[in-house]
Amino acid sequence: MTSGFFVLVILSQALVVGGQIFLKHALNSTVDGSETSTWKRAAPFAYGLGLMTLWFFLWLELLSRVELSYLYPFDALGPLFMAFGASMMLKEKMTPRLWCGVLLIVVGLLIVGASQ
Amino acid sequence: MTPIQSPASVKGALPYWGVLCCALFVTASVVCLKKGVDNTQNLLNTLSWLEMPALVSGWVWAGILCFIISFVFWLKVLKVLPLNIAFNLVNIEHVFVPLASYLFLGEMISSMRAVGIGIVLLGVWVIAEAYCRIEERV
Numbered sequence: 001m002t003s004g005f006f007v008l009v010i011l012s013q014a015l016v017v018g019g020q021i022f023l024k025h026a027l028n029s030t031v032d033g034s035e036t037s038t039w040k041r042a043a044p045f046a047y048g049l050g051l052m053t054l055w056f057f058l059w060l061e062l063l064s065r066v067e068l069s070y071l072y073p074f075d076a077l078g079p080l081f082m083a084f085g086a087s088m089m090l091k092e093k094m095t096p097r098l099w100c101g102v103l104l105i106v107v108g109l110l111i112v113g114a115s116q
Numbered sequence: 117m118t119p120i121q122s123p124a125s126v127k128g129a130l131p132y133w134g135v136l137c138c139a140l141f142v143t144a145s146v147v148c149l150k151k152g153v154d155n156t157q158n159l160l161n162t163l164s165w166l167e168m169p170a171l172v173s174g175w176v177w178a179g180i181l182c183f184i185i186s187f188v189f190w191l192k193v194l195k196v197l198p199l200n201i202a203f204n205l206v207n208i209e210h211v212f213v214p215l216a217s218y219l220f221l222g223e224m225i226s227s228m229r230a231v232g233i234g235i236v237l238l239g240v241w242v243i244a245e246a247y248c249r250i251e252e253r254v
Contacts, residue, residue, distance in 0.1 A: 024199040027191070056183070060176075063146075064153040067223055079204055086200040097246040098200060104239025105207050111232030112214065 008062060009074045015055035017081040021089050022048030028090070076109030132244070134193035135202065139209035141186030143216045148179030150221060204243045210236050 026045035062071055079102045086092045152175030193202050211233050217223040225233075 020194075020199060020203060023191070024194055027195050052187075060149060060153065063150055067217075075207075075210065079207060082203045083200060086198070086203070090199055092198045092200045094200065095246065098204070098243060101204055101239045101241075101243035101246065104242060105204060105210075105236050106239075108232045108235030108237075108239060109210060111235060112210070112229050113232075115226050115228035115232060 005062075005065070008058060009071075010077065012055050012058045012062065013075070013077045013081055015051045015058065016078055017085045019048045019051030019055060020082065021085050022051065024086070024090060070113075074113065076106050076113060079105050131193050131196050131202070131205075134189050134196075135205045135208065138186045138189040138193060139206055139212055141182045141189065142206070142209045143212040145179045145182035145186060146213055147216050147220050148175045148182060150217075152176030152179055201243060205240060207236060208240050211240075 022044045026041050026043075026048060083094060083099070083102050087094050190202075190206070193206075197205070214223075214225055214229065214233055218225050
């Protein structure tokens with residue numbers, strides 16, 4: 001695989017994580033019942049949707065180049081990015097158990113990726 | 117999963133069904149998309165994104181529909197669960213997708229790949245079980 005392919009894969013993961021963080025941020029401000037205006041909530045939601053849309057078309061492009069079961073394990077990067085992203089941006093707690101699960105998932109996905 | 121007894125446990129069960137539905141629709145979505153782009157691969161040029169030839173295929177439209185449905189489930193889940201936990205639980209799709217690739221796309225699953233899938237499943241279980249414990253305390 002070319003380095004361009006990997007750059008695109010990493011970019012797609014970054015888009016997913018960024019998009020999800022915006023979405024969760026939008027939903028959080030809905031849940032806590034504070035006086036956040038609808039527009040203030042709509043903005044992060046729109047950013048989230050925008051990033052997810054970009055990710056979708058990038059992913060469609062990647063999918064046309066390789067086998068699905070080959071491409072999918074690259075999502076292994078996702079849980080790691082998300083662990084850092086969510087704890088930094090959303091102040092979510094990372095318990096040792098959660099790290100344990102994340103690492104298992106990442107290792108599992110990498111093995112799937114390395115397999116023929 | 118415990119049987120539904122009280123309003124509290126009903127609320128507790130929702131994320132799991134939501135995650136499961138979300139993962140299943142994502143799986144259906146990617147299988148449809150793969151079938152779609154395979155059918156139109158000869159038309160699909162890296163630089164021709166503005167023309168969107170892939171959108172011609174019915175499979176791609178089915179994939180997009182499934183993706184939207186999964187997104188609705190995802191929003192419901194995300195409202196209840198912290199992002200970190202929801203995002204990792206939905207990794208169960210990494211078990212479903214290779215299985216679906218095998219069943220519907222005729223792609224092979226080697227023994228090494230099966231081991232990787234098993235470890236992912238273990239990781240998802242570790243997180244789901246940890247979340248159950250937090251929930252019990254609350």
